Structure formats: C-alpha cells, structure tokens
Amino acid sequence: MPRRSDAVITPNNVLAAARDAVDLATCTASARRSACVAQVRADLIPYEDVQTVRDLIDYINEVLPAAA
Structure with missing residues (x-):
C-alpha cells in the first residue's frame, strides 16, 4: 500500500473522498x-x-x- 505522501491527487480521488465524507454525514444524525x-x-x-x-x-x- 502506498504511503499517504506517495498518493497521486486527482479530481476523481478528491471527488471519491468527498463523497465518502458526505455518505458518512448521511449515516449520522449529527x-x-x-x-x-x-x-x-x-x-x-x-x-x-x-x-x-x-x-x-x-x-x-x-x-x-x-446541507444544500
């Protein structure tokens, strides 16, 4: 597994991480x-x-x- 500093940042990677964060927010009542x-x-x-x-x-x- 690559180290975090070796990860390539692309718009698709950022979008995927952001979608994961939104999904986490929808699963909580916070x-x-x-x-x-x-x-x-x-x-x-x-x-x-x-x-x-x-x-x-x-x-x-x-x-x-x-959130909209």
Whole structure:
C-alpha cells in the first residue's frame, strides 16, 4: 500500500473522498456533520464551473438536502 505522501491527487480521488465524507454525514444524525458538509459546499461555490465540483454539489443536494 502506498504511503499517504506517495498518493497521486486527482479530481476523481478528491471527488471519491468527498463523497465518502458526505455518505458518512448521511449515516449520522449529527447536525455538526451536516453543517460541515454545508460549509464545504459553500466553499466550493467559486469553483462551480469545474465539472467535478458540480458533480459533488449535485451529489450533496441529492443525498443530504439539509446541507444544500
């Protein structure tokens, strides 16, 4: 298994990690996790012209409407 510092960061890897975080937030009843996802979503607004970001925002809106 490669060390974390050897990992290649790609938009797809980031999207997968972000989706995992959103999935974790949907499995908990924590308002704090939903608020964190909402903050990440808000932080991504300037980058909405990037397809990967749009995909993530759409996913957040679909599975965690409280964060939208």
